[in-house]
Amino acid sequence: MASTLFSDLDAILFDLDGTLIDSTAVTSKAWARWGVELGIGRTDFHDHGVPARQVIQGVIDSGDLDPARYDEAFARINFLEENDTEGVIRLPGAAELLASLPAGRFTIVTSCTNALAAVRLGAVGWEAPPLMVTADMVSMGKPSPEGYLLGAQRLGVDPAHCLVVEDAPAGLAAGRAAGARTLGLTGTYSAAELDADVVLDSLAGVLALPAAVGEPLTLVRS
16 A cells, blocks of 8 residues: 655655666765876765765865866866766656656756766666756855756746755755755665655655646655
C-alpha cells in the first residue's frame, strides 16, 4: 500500500548529482587530480552540492591558491569532470519517478555547469529536461536559493508549492530559503545531517500520482 509523502505540489525541482545520478567516484577523482596538478597539496576542499567556482574561491580565500590562477583552475576542473564519465549511473527509482511526472511539472537545478550537466545526463542516457537551471545561470550557487527560485520561475509556479529533492545540506538549505518543501536523500550524507521535511534512503518506489492538467501533484511511496 502506498503512503503519501507530499500533496498539493505544482512542481518538483531536482538536484542532479547524488539525487538522480551517482557521480561521486568520478567527481572525487577529478577534484583529487585537480588538487595535485595545481600543487594545492590536499584533496578535502570539495563541498558536495556547491558550484565549482565557489569551491575554487574558497581555496583561494584559504590562501592555498593564488587568485591569479582562478581562470586556470576553473578551466581545468571543468575539463577533468567533463572528460570522465566512467561509473556515472542512475540512482534507484529516479527513472521511474521522472517518467511518472507530467511534462512541465519538473526540472533540474544543478551546481554543474551546463556542459557538465549535459555530459553526465548523456552518460546515463537522459536528455536535459526543459528549463533546467545550471551554475552558469545564477550569480550565487547553493546554499543560496537563487537557483531554486529561478527554477520555479521558469516553470511558472510559486516556490511555496514546489518540492525540492536533494542529497546535500547546501541544497536543502537553498530549497528551504526559496520557501519550498524539501525531500532529503541519504547516501552522500547521513539522515542526521539532512534537514528536510522528509528524509528517505532512496527514490525507489516513489512516484507522482496521475493528475489532470493543472491539478496539484501528489507524491507517494510504495
